[in-house]
Amino acid sequence: MSGSFRIATLLLTLVLIIIAGTVFFRWAEGWSWLDSYFFTVVTLSTVGYGNLVPATAIGKIGTTVFILLGLGIFAVAIQQFGKFAMRKREEHVEWIVGRLGTQDEAANSDTDPTRDAMPPRRHDS
Numbered sequence: 001m002s003g004s005f006r007i008a009t010l011l012l013t014l015v016l017i018i019i020a021g022t023v024f025f026r027w028a029e030g031w032s033w034l035d036s037y038f039f040t041v042v043t044l045s046t047v048g049y050g051n052l053v054p055a056t057a058i059g060k061i062g063t064t065v066f067i068l069l070g071l072g073i074f075a076v077a078i079q080q081f082g083k084f085a086m087r088k089r090e091e092h093v094e095w096i097v098g099r100l101g102t103q104d105e106a107a108n109s110d111t112d113p114t115r116d117a118m119p120p121r122r123h124d125s
Contacts, residue, residue: 003084006080007080010076013077014073014074017073017074018037018040018041021039021040021044021066022036023036028056028058028059029054029055031052035052043066043070044066044067044074046071
């Protein structure tokens, strides 16, 4: 599976779980669309402000199931985005190191820098 397909699938899954949570909380708790969406995102991201709390039994059970399913999907999404960012950073560092490697290699050598700078002294007796 290619990287772009995996990211697209992950984004689609994340969007679908947010939509499903929003619709569920709108139905189960009777909240507005905005409140339902807000609660879904806050719960999914584990922020949990606490200003909205499910009051019905189905809402509480649904929240529990939503947390167990959604948190796993959210964690995988965060991990994949982090992996993508690290890969880009590694590519950038490799590019920089490659560019630095084409310049004077003597500046990076482990030899004594004064060895070639001054000719050896002659001692005449």
